[in-house]
Amino acid sequence: MNELYASYGILNFALGLISIFIPIYLYQLGYSVTTILFFFFLNSVSFVIFSYWGARIVARLGVKHAMLTTIPIFIAFFLGLRFIQDFPILFFILPILRSLKMILYNYSFHLNFIQHSDRKHRGREVSIMQAMEVTAGIISPFLGGVIIKYYSFPVLFIAGSVILLLAMVPLFLTKDTYEKITFDKKNLILGIFKKENLNFIYSFSGYAIESWIGMIIWPIFLFTLFANVASIGAITSITTLLTFVIFYFVGKATDRKDKRKLLRFGTILYFFGWVGRIFVSGFSSMLFIDTYKNLTQHIVMIPWSVCAYDIAAKRNYFKFIIQREIIFNISRALVLLGLMLVFFLTDNYAFTISFLVAAFFSLFYVALNKETA
Numbered sequence: 013m014n015e016l017y018a019s020y021g022i023l024n025f026a027l028g029l030i031s032i033f034i035p036i037y038l039y040q041l042g043y044s045v046t047t048i049l050f051f052f053f054l055n056s057v058s059f060v061i062f063s064y065w066g067a068r069i070v071a072r073l074g075v076k077h078a079m080l081t082t083i084p085i086f087i088a089f090f091l092g093l094r095f096i097q098d099f100p101i102l103f104f105i106l107p108i109l110r111s112l113k114m115i116l117y118n119y120s121f122h123l124n125f126i127q128h129s130d131r132k133h134r135g136r137e138v139s140i141m142q143a144m145e146v147t148a149g150i151i152s153p154f155l156g157g158v159i160i161k162y163y164s165f166p167v168l169f170i171a172g173s174v175i176l177l178l179a180m181v182p183l184f185l186t187k188d189t190y191e192k193i194t195f196d197k198k199n200l201i202l203g204i205f206k207k208e209n210l211n212f213i214y215s216f217s218g219y220a221i222e223s224w225i226g227m228i229i230w231p232i233f234l235f236t237l238f239a240n241v242a243s244i245g246a247i248t249s250i251t252t253l254l255t256f257v258i259f260y261f262v263g264k265a266t267d268r269k270d271k272r273k274l275l276r277f278g279t280i281l282y283f284f285g286w287v288g289r290i291f292v293s294g295f296s297s298m299l300f301i302d303t304y305k306n307l308t309q310h311i312v313m314i315p316w317s318v319c320a321y322d323i324a325a326k327r328n329y330f331k332f333i334i335q336r337e338i339i340f341n342i343s344r345a346l347v348l349l350g351l352m353l354v355f356f357l358t359d360n361y362a363f364t365i366s367f368l369v370a371a372f373f374s375l376f377y378v379a380l381n382k383e384t385a
Contacts, residue, residue, distance in 0.1 A: 022178055033156055033168070034093070035228050036235045041097055045232055045355040045362070049348050052228055054107035056345040059114055060338055064197045066115030067334050070123070074188035078120040085113040086176050090169035115337070122333045123191055126325055138317045191330045204335050211379045216336050217343035218376025219316070222286065224344050225370040229351070230289070233363045237292070271315040272381045278312030279378040285309065286371035290364050312377050319380050347373075 038048045070078040089109045096102045125137075159168045195203075204213070285305030292298045324332040347369065355362045 022175060033160065033231070035231050037093065038096075039232050039235060045229070046352045048228065048232070049352045049355065051103065051107055052224065053345055053348040053352070054104065055110050055114075056341040056348065058108045058111035059341040060345070062108075062111060062115060063334060063338050063341075064200060066112065067119060067193060067330070070116060070119045071191055071193050071330075074190045075120045075123050075127075076188040078116045079124075082113045082117040083176050085109055085116070087173040089113065090173055094166045094169055111341075118337055119330075119333055122321075122324075123330065124189070126321055126329050126333075127189055138314050138321070193330065194328060195331050200331060200334060201338070203331070204339060212336070213339055213343075214376045214379035215316070216339040218373045218379070220340035220343045221347045221373040222370040224348070225351075225366055229363065229366045233292075234298070236363075237294075237298070271319055274315040275312060275319065275381055276378050278308060278315065279375060281308035282312045282377070283371055283374050286367055286374050289367045289370075312374075316377050316380060323380075 035048055038051065039045070043051075069081075073081065089106055092102045092106045092109065096106065156168055159171060203209070282305070285301070285308045288301040288304060292301055320336070324336075351362075351366055351369070354365050358365075
């Protein structure tokens with residue numbers, strides 16, 4: 013677990029330098045919000061298409077080697093962003109690259125965590141993992157914004173790529189592990205839509221949709237508000253720092269108390285975090301509302317993640333992980349289509365509608381309680 017913590021922390025530092033700025037980068041190049049949403053729509057569709065094929069690669073290569081394979085894909089993706097203006101065809105290729113990276117890394121990461129985590133202390137372990145992500149996020153968005161301001165986006169992409177290579181080093185201090193595929197593609201897909209799995213579809217769709225609205229639309233909204241990438245990076249770092257203290261308490265509460273009650277409580281609080289984003293109009297309101305939103309996000313995410321891992325551990329967890337990721341990306345693709353239409357038809361209320369959609373779907377986290385009851 014210590015190896016996984018270290019690798020995850022370094023990886024998220026590299027991604028924290030870059031990820032929040034990718035939609036802004038495309039926006040600055042002249043792509044409309046509708047077009048940027050289409051870019052990520054292609055990403056989700058590609059993920060669903062290649063999901064089973066990616067699982068076979070993970071099974072053949074091993075969990076850690078599959079994670080290592082994502083590094084050249086990451087680097088190719090960042091280099092492609094650098095040259096997307098010169099070669100417009102890259103707009104259609106890069107989402108596919110990003111989906112392959114997501115497949116190989118996400119499957120491998122969750123398999124690694126389930127294999128090595130301790131059920132009795134899974135709340136603490138999830139909180140440590142998310143604390144590593146937040147720790148990386150305290151400085152990386154600010155640093156990313158500074159690099160863009162004083163150098164350029166390409167320099168940022170290169171710096172992130174070098175750090176990504178370092179993220180894989182801790183994983184290979186011990187031997188790799190392998191998983192067998194005991195299901196076929198038809199069984200995998202059809203199993204998702206069984207009536208008894210509706211709670212999974214609701215809960216996983218809720219996470220998938222609200223998280224991508226936060227990843228894609230929220231940074232663009234901030235850029236339209238502040239028009240300064242350095243300021244956006246600094247604000248993101250500040251709000252992240254203010255949420256750090258919560259991990260210790262939520263992790264312990266998840267292990268000791270009823271996860272279902274904590275999940276219900278966190279879901280309600282988090283809903284109002286998204287509603288609050290509608291009223292952001294300047295630095296002060298953004299700092300207050302986003303700090304609240306980030307705090308409540310971790311109150312709901314820790315018990316939700318623990319519940320999901322507990323469910324996976326009781327089942328064919330490789331199959332469960334793949335099905336969960338497929339649900340994520342089918343739901344994202346469908347909602348992104350709707351949001352593309354919203355931004356195409358109106359400029360005045362598109363951001364507000366997007367945040368209301370995220371608020372609505374954030375209420376679906378609690379659907380996982382049905383399985384854990």
